Amino acid sequence: MEANELDRLREGIIAIAREAAGRILEVYDSEFAVEHKDDRSPLTAADLASHHCIVDGLRRLAPQIPVLSEESADEVEAAVRRQWPLMWLVDPLDGTREFVKRNGEFTVNIALIDDGEPVLGVVQAPVTGALWHGQRGRGAFRRDGDEERAIAVRAPATAPLRVAASRSHRDARTEGFLQRMGGIEPVGVGSSLKFCRLAEGQMDVYPRFGPTSEWDTAAGQAVLEAAGGAVLDPHADGGRGRALRYNQRDTILNGDFIALGDTSLPWRDWLGA
Secondary structure (H helix, E strand, O other): OOHHHHHHHHHHHHHHHHHHHHHHHHHHOOOOOEEEOOOOOEEEHHHHHHHHHHHHHHHHHOOOOOEEEHHHHHHOOHHHHOOOOEEEEEEEEEOHHHHHHOOOOOEEEEEEEEOOEEEEEEEEOOOOOEEEEEEOOOEEEEEEOOEEEEEOOOOOOOOOEEEEOOOOOOOHHHHHHHHHHOOEEEEOOOOOHHHHHHHOOOOOEEEEOOOEEHHHHHHHHHHHHHOOOEEEEOOHHHHOOEEOOOOOOOOOEEOOEEEEOOOOOOHHHHHOO
16 A cells, blocks of 8 residues: 555544544443453453444445454454455454553554555554554654654663563563563553553563464554564564564464564574574
8 A cells, every 4th residue: 555545544543543542431431341252351341332433433434445353353254354455453442451450551453454564553542542653654653632743662772671571471481581681671561552662662672472363463563663663473484583464374363472672682582592
């Protein structure tokens, strides 16, 4: 897709993300119920309200581009979606567990995928109102209300490296990776906010070992890449690593990844392979 067409879509996506954030806050400020999906992950009325808002908005904005949302992914067969050269990849409420805890660390994620690559992404934080957007070839930005500023990763990164250490997903491989990094400053933050903190230079590394869904990472990857960083599959290309790609397999799950602000950091050494 041409850059000028992405420019046209960008403001439309931002408006949709902000509207979805408003729908989420209506539920957040109420006494909401929590259900559970088959995989035991939580589901609230906010997830569904945001989902419908985004899907309807994207269909009005660009009816020719199909939408894959977390809340409707089961309705689309892999053989069908893999034929889509362009697609929206949506997480209507990333961080439902954070939403249930009422800690504010959840987001709305909308990404445009072009031939497997996230070329445009928007991440909206409903509670603070902060919004991050990134577009290939146009850079990355943070918008607070009507105020917007360009953002960029911290490069070169200097010790101690600030590492996004998930509160919910710490295992032996993650602990080993962190130990091999040496002196670090762990920072706990939920949802795709980790990618945004990397993109604006507040963090340096986010390792994740174990499955995530593609809608968890696509918008954040678009923002981070536009800010000068990378989200790498460390096992690809014989261990040389390459950027995460989307809608390439029957599964909608990612494998391991390492997100970096400064892409010159020695992440292969930290793997200990």
